[in-house]
Amino acid sequence: xxxxxxxxxxxxxxxxxxxxxxxxxxxxxxxxxxxxxxxxxxxxxxxxxxxxxxxxxxxxxxxxxxxxxxxxxxxxxxxxxxxxxxxxxxxxxxxxxxxxxxxxxxxxxxxxxxxxxxxxxxxxxxxxxxxxxxxxxxxxxxxxxxxxxxxxxxxxxxxxxxxxxxxxxxxxxxxxxxxxxxxxxxxxxxxxxxxxxxxxxxxxxxxxxxxxxxxxxxxxxxxxxxxxxxxxxxxxxxxxxxxxxxxxxxxxxxxxxxxxxxxxxxxxxxxxxxxxxxxxxxxxxxxxxxxxxxxxxxxxxxxxxxxxxxxxxxxxxxxxxxxxxxxxxxxxxxxxxxxxxxxxxxxxxxxxxxxxxxxxxxxxxxxxxxxxxxxxxxxxxxxxxxxxxxxxxxxxxxxxxxxxxxxxxxxxxxxxxxxxxxxxxxxxxxxxxxxxxxxxxxxxxxxxxxxxxxxxxxxxxxxxxxxxxxxxxxxxxxxxxxxxxxxxxxxxxxxxxxxxxxxxxxxxxxxxxxxxxxxxxxxxxxxxxxxxxxxxxxxxxxxxxxxxxxxxxxxxxxxxxxxxxxxxxxxxxxxxxxxxxxxxxxxxxxxxxxxxxxxxxxxxxxxxxxxxxxxxxxxxxxxxxxxxxxxxxxxxxxxxxxxxxxxxxxxxxxxxxxxxxxxxxxxxxxxxxxxxxxxxxxxxxxxxxxxxxxxxxxxxxxxxxxxxxxxxxxxxxxxxxxxxxxxxxxxxxxxxxxxxxxxxxxxxxxxxxxxxxxxxxxxxxxxxxxx
Amino acid sequence: xxxxxxxxxxxxxxxxxxxxxxxxxxxxxxxxxxxxxxxxxxxxxxxxxxxxxxxxxxxxxxxxxxxxxxxxxxxxxxxxxxxxxxxxxxxxxxxxxxxxxxxxxxxxxxxxxxxxxxxxxxxxxxxxxxxxxxxxxxxxxxxxxxxxxxxxxxxxxxxx
Numbered sequence: 001x002x003x004x005x006x007x008x009x010x011x012x013x014x015x016x017x018x019x020x021x022x023x024x025x026x027x028x029x030x031x032x033x034x035x036x037x038x039x040x041x042x043x044x045x046x047x048x049x050x051x052x053x054x055x056x057x058x059x060x061x062x063x064x065x066x067x068x069x070x071x072x073x074x075x076x077x078x079x080x081x082x083x084x085x086x087x088x089x090x091x092x093x094x095x096x097x098x099x100x101x102x103x104x105x106x107x108x109x110x111x112x113x114x115x116x117x118x119x120x121x122x123x124x125x126x127x128x129x130x131x132x133x134x135x136x137x138x139x140x141x142x143x144x145x146x147x148x149x150x151x152x153x154x155x156x157x158x159x160x161x162x163x164x165x166x167x168x169x170x171x172x173x174x175x176x177x178x179x180x181x182x183x184x185x186x187x188x189x190x191x192x193x194x195x196x197x198x199x200x201x202x203x204x205x206x207x208x209x210x211x212x213x214x215x216x217x218x219x220x221x222x223x224x225x226x227x228x229x230x231x232x233x234x235x236x237x238x239x240x241x242x243x244x245x246x247x248x249x250x251x252x253x254x255x256x257x258x259x260x261x262x263x264x265x266x267x268x269x270x271x272x273x274x275x276x277x278x279x280x281x282x283x284x285x286x287x288x289x290x291x292x293x294x295x296x297x298x299x300x301x302x303x304x305x306x307x308x309x310x311x312x313x314x315x316x317x318x319x320x321x322x323x324x325x326x327x328x329x330x331x332x333x334x335x336x337x338x339x340x341x342x343x344x345x346x347x348x349x350x351x352x353x354x355x356x357x358x359x360x361x362x363x364x365x366x367x368x369x370x371x372x373x374x375x376x377x378x379x380x381x382x383x384x385x386x387x388x389x390x391x392x393x394x395x396x397x398x399x400x401x402x403x404x405x406x407x408x409x410x411x412x413x414x415x416x417x418x419x420x421x422x423x424x425x426x427x428x429x430x431x432x433x434x435x436x437x438x439x440x441x442x443x444x445x446x447x448x449x450x451x452x453x454x455x456x457x458x459x460x461x462x463x464x465x466x467x468x469x470x471x472x473x474x475x476x477x478x479x480x481x482x483x484x485x486x487x488x489x490x491x492x493x494x495x496x497x498x499x500x501x502x503x504x505x506x507x508x509x510x511x512x513x514x515x516x517x518x519x520x521x522x523x524x525x526x527x528x529x530x531x532x533x534x535x536x537x538x539x540x541x542x543x544x545x546x547x548x549x550x551x552x553x554x555x556x557x558x559x560x561x562x563x564x565x566x567x568x569x570x571x572x573x574x575x576x577x578x579x580x581x582x583x584x585x586x587x588x589x590x591x592x593x594x595x596x597x598x599x600x601x602x603x604x605x606x607x608x609x610x611x612x613x614x615x616x617x618x619x620x621x622x623x624x625x626x627x628x629x630x631x632x633x634x635x636x637x638x639x640x641x642x643x644x645x646x647x648x649x650x651x652x653x654x655x656x657x658x659x660x661x662x663x664x665x666x667x668x669x670x671x672x673x674x675x676x677x678x679x680x681x682x683x684x685x686x687x688x689x690x691x692x693x694x695x696x697x698x699x700x701x702x703x704x705x706x707x708x709x710x711x712x713x714x715x716x717x718x719x720x721x722x723x724x725x726x727x728x729x730x731x732x733x734x735x736x737x738x739x740x741x742x743x744x745x746x747x748x749x750x751x752x753x754x755x756x757x758x759x760x761x762x763x764x765x766x767x768x769x770x771x
Numbered sequence: 772x773x774x775x776x777x778x779x780x781x782x783x784x785x786x787x788x789x790x791x792x793x794x795x796x797x798x799x800x801x802x803x804x805x806x807x808x809x810x811x812x813x814x815x816x817x818x819x820x821x822x823x824x825x826x827x828x829x830x831x832x833x834x835x836x837x838x839x840x841x842x843x844x845x846x847x848x849x850x851x852x853x854x855x856x857x858x859x860x861x862x863x864x865x866x867x868x869x870x871x872x873x874x875x876x877x878x879x880x881x882x883x884x885x886x887x888x889x890x891x892x893x894x895x896x897x898x899x900x901x902x903x904x905x906x907x908x909x910x911x912x913x914x915x916x917x918x919x920x921x922x923x924x925x926x927x928x929x930x931x
Binding site: 010012013015016017018019020021022023024025026028029031182183184185186187232233234235237265266485486487488661662664665668669670671672673694695696700702703704706709 | 851867908914
């Protein structure tokens, strides 16, 4: 590649101006003529039979325009992997917040009042909210599924017995991860407008094109009867996928014959959306004296909640993904997904990978100490390199994990700061005055691997497509099937178009997704957008360039292959004076075809990925793999257990960083979320009831809690990714909690193996150690 | 029963009859169509709905519209003056302080209130000022940077 002029530059987000002025329209800002306001009656009980629902009083309330119960909804279960949920609960409710009935009214107030007039009689059932207990043979059943096991998997590589036999040291540890919420700032919602026999649907989601198909099936209509439009999306982090209230909104609109808007309250967000799967992980590792891992055995039990969304592939990810950063040979894994009377759990940045990485990266730290080695050396002894194929069949076309480890430790001062100081700590007297003598510093490291797209997740195809339309105004308008959620994909794509056509980013517009116009895109998941979407955009831009070259070659009397696009002009290579403005070429092209726009089309289908075998999970699922190494320094107050964050360094192998400022934003945001996961965030549930459904009681990191975060980019130049680029969005969160746990251990010699690592847990661990 | 109120929003006078329980957020968004102000939690905990009332940042989801009688209110729509972005808005764009954008209007108004008092706040002062405005995307790093840059520009004679 010759020198790049736009790609690789810190270009501001192309939609930032609309956002700083308040012009950007999110779904809650969509207000259509005659629009009604929908509300959902939710179950107050974690597990109960529905004996009767009486909506007659609500129906008589002036202003109520439509009411729905399960009688009015299609009896088609939806669910992407295991279809086990109706739009409104049939016969039984399975968690507090389950959808029971719905109303559309002329105002939010009337809708709210109507909910209070709906009478539901329940017959309470025994509750199970602990996945470990849910697997007991006498546990209450959430669905008619034996031992509440929604899904299970087991697979092995090599010879696990031999692997442990070869080991000089063996450790076995148990870890628990927590139920955490994505806490995107914009609550979930939609606006549905059933008119003219068609459903126009404003859906702020990750996978609009795919959800259109899923929803058409549930609603019993053909896909062409649904048009999905993407408004601005106020954050997603994996969450905004298939969701019963979207369907309820559409059904209310159909029944009322008017547009309907349903937007969650924040409390509804905490009660009845799809937070991250908690996992209960037993990890056994065997290692040689030199740090080489000889065997890894894992058992995972994961909490599915009451209905199945994407938990099966998330569990599969937890079961194997983290392995692929190392050259392991002998692996045995079994994993169980278990129903409970809690909200369904699903995707959240990292997709199962942070859970297992919390265990595995601590496992590395534990074996390193046992062997008297530096964990950095243990990591470097085991990590994959370019060209390797892992035990699970993943091919590493590019790999910068070793460089991530080296540069992050160097930047953080690992050698000077890492010492086995944990050992000597004893608990100071409780009446101590709180001087610095009570505080200990420590430093920890954790690494990760992640995909850039995942062939096995949505199975219809892998790849992406795009087209660029240029009219006589000469301004390219890009249509892509991929989705902007705030991560900056429109800006990245605009940079690519500008690069390929020799224009500036200001010249490029990127359309919001509209399924009537845009390509079918799989959407924003598996950190696939830049790599796969970007490849398609490159192809579309090159197609457009080729078409415009033909026109320009006439204008310049030159061979189309001798033309170059740069600086807003098309010119003959080596003769910059023989040039025509890009706009003039576009205008000529459009006029030659009596006004038809010039369309550049492009698609990208990776040829080296497969759907992993459903049983063995073996296969190269992604076009490229990304890596990261995080090093964090903490200071622990030995009296209170409080952990202060001193310094954070995050190195990521991005392949090629297309927009450093946006990429830093991904790292800083992902690390901040990961720190919340590590230290403070948890949805606390007792007897099926959420005890902390507010931002006051669900503690996010504030700017005062966060350390300085330094980003390092390792550019391993992937052979497939656009300009060498790979994924970044999800990896930024994956190693954080493990790095924190390792740093705390290094500081005070106690290891808290359950998330979140609260001050109380650290203090209790210190007391137990002191005794 | 409704209550008559008169207040000024972004330089324009409004006379309205509002129900006593109506919040300022609801009136701004639903009656005046000023949808730049966002609702994130409706419990005063996330700051997405922040507007300035007589120059002081308030959570408009907790602020009853009736109590805004006689007040000067600034919303995100009032930050652009004569077609020019406020230095904070420009700095948020330039420094990459905007991702999904949902917290941005409230964050900008909180930052404006801070810089109106002191255009050269310390890092800790900035962090304290925005601690009530949740941003889930950025980790706050670039927001803090943008506020500093805007403050410098204002101190150097840029328009506030």
